[in-house]
Amino acid sequence: MLAKDLIRQVRRIEIKTRRLVDENLAGKYHSAFKGQGMEFSEVRAYQAGDDIRSIDWNVTARMGEPYIKKFVEERELTVMLLVDMSGSTEFGSTFRSKRDLAAELTALFAFSAIKNQDKVGCLIFTDKVECYIAPKKGQKHVLRLIREILAFEPQRVGTNIGEALRFFSKVAKRKTVVFLISDFMDQQFLTPLQAVQNKHDLIALPIVDPLEQNPPQRGLFYLEDGEACREMLVDFSSPRVRQAYLKRAQERQAELDRIFLKSQVDHIPLVCGTAYEKELVKFFKLRELRR
Secondary structure (H helix, E strand, O other): OOHHHHHHHHHHHHHHHHHHHHHHHHHHHHHHOOOOEEEEEEEEEOOOOOOHHHEOHHHHHHHOOOEEEEEEEEOOOEEEEEEEOOHHHHOOOOOOOHHHHHHHHHHHHHHHHHHOOOEEEEEEEOOOEEEEEEEEOOHHHHHHHHHHHHHOOOOOOOOOHHHHHHHHHHHOOOOOEEEEEEOOOOOOOHHHHHHHHHHOEEEEEEEEOHHHHOOOOOOEEEEEEOOOOEEEEEEOOOHHHHHHHHHHHHHHHHHHHHHHHHHOOEEOOEEOOOOHHHHHHHHHHHHHHHO
16 A cells, blocks of 8 residues: 555544544443542542541541541553454445445444543454564554555455454553444354453454345345355355355354353444444443443
8 A cells, every 4th residue: 555545544533533532432432441449539528428437537536627538430441452364354335345344444443442541452363363462552553553454465365363362361461441343244252252351341243244234135146254265156146055055154153142241241232334333322321331
C-alpha cells in the first residue's frame, strides 16, 4: 500500500471510530469494564447523602464531627486486541471485508481505551503470532496500531487461535481485558481459551460475511478457500448443494457456540456490512448490568 493511501485510510478510520467512541461508546465502555479495585482518595467532612458505612470513626472522634473515608476506583486497565489476519479474513461480499471490519474494531476499542486512560496493545496472528505491540497509552500509540493493521501483509494464510492465546498468556503481566477478533475458521482452541478466560476478561468477536450465512438462491460461483489456497465451482441452483452448504455453516456455528458456552466467554457476533456499533452498545449495556 502506498504511503499516501495508507495515511488516507488511517485518517478515515480515525474520524469514523472517534465519532462512534465520542457519541456512543466511551462512557458505556467505562461502565462495562471494572478497574483493578478501589484506592483511598481522601478524608472529608460528612455531607448529607453520604453512606454512613464510610464514616471514619477515629477521625470523627478527634474532630468532634463526622468524617468519611472516600475511595475511588483504581481505573487503569490493560486492553489487548488479538486480531486474526489469516487468509479467510480477506473475504468480503459487501463493501467491507472481514479484515476491514477487524481494522475498524481495532481502532474503536483502542480509542475507547485511551479515552478512559487505559493502556492498549495488539497481537496480530495467522497460524503463528506475526506481530506483537505491547500495551501503551496515548493517541500516537493508537494511530500506530491502526497503521500496523492496515499496512500489515501476513506471511502465512492459516489460522491457529490457540497459538495466539498461548503467546498472550506468556507475555501478559497483569489482568487484561482481551478482545479476540476473528472469523474463527480454526476451532481447536478450547483449552487455551479457558486458560485465558480464567485469568483475564476475554470477549470474543466472531466476524462473519452475510454470504456465509445466506448463500445465493441460484447461479454458479467460484468459492475460494483463502487458507487452503484453492478454488471450487459451486452451483447454488442445486437444492442439494445449497442445503449442504447451509448445514455445514450451521454446524460450524453450533460448535463455536458450544466452545464459548463451555469456556464461559462472552461473545458478540458481528456481520460485515451491518451497523455493528449497535451490537457493541447492547453488549456494553448488558455488561454494566452485571457489574
